[in-house]
Amino acid sequence: MGAASVVASAISIVLIIIVAYVVMGGVIITAETVADAQGARLQQEELRLHTGIEVTDYTLDEGTSILYLNLTNTGSEPVLTYDQMVVFTAAEDVPPVYYSYEPGGSDGTWSWLAITPDLVHPKEFDPDEVMNISVRYAGERPEWVQVTTPNGISDSRYLR
Secondary structure, three states: OHHHHHHHHHHHHHHHHHHHHHHHHHHHHHHHHHHHHHHHHHHHHHHHHOOOEEEEEEEEEOOOOEEEEEEEEOOOOOEOOHHHOEEEEEEOOEEEEEEEEOOOOOOOEEEEEEEEOOOOOOOOEOOOOEEEEEEEOOOOOOOEEEEEOOOOOEEEEEOO
């Protein structure tokens, strides 16, 4: 009878060690996942911190309903996914209008025309480069425009 309690105690200790090992493995994996997520978030915040754009000039062609904008990359990071940028316009007594990217452009979209100077990384919007875009609006003449990058950096300007 004494040997049975020793065997039961040994089995219990082995089971406790196995459960502790599994629980600690789960804790370690969770800690690694959280650390990786924090690192990725920090990297995104650093990119956002170094991103900057400015609407430096515009031309409004009311005959063709096209708004031409010059955007300058004022940050120290290139905007590589500029096809994910969005443009908003607003006019008095009209809600803001959203424009997505479409190569070539059609009503209700924007497209890029040129990047100058585009010597270092062709077709990438690098720091100190100017991107000329066209916004094809329908309806009222826009009085305000905002351009927003994929990581949330934006600039706006009144068109008066």
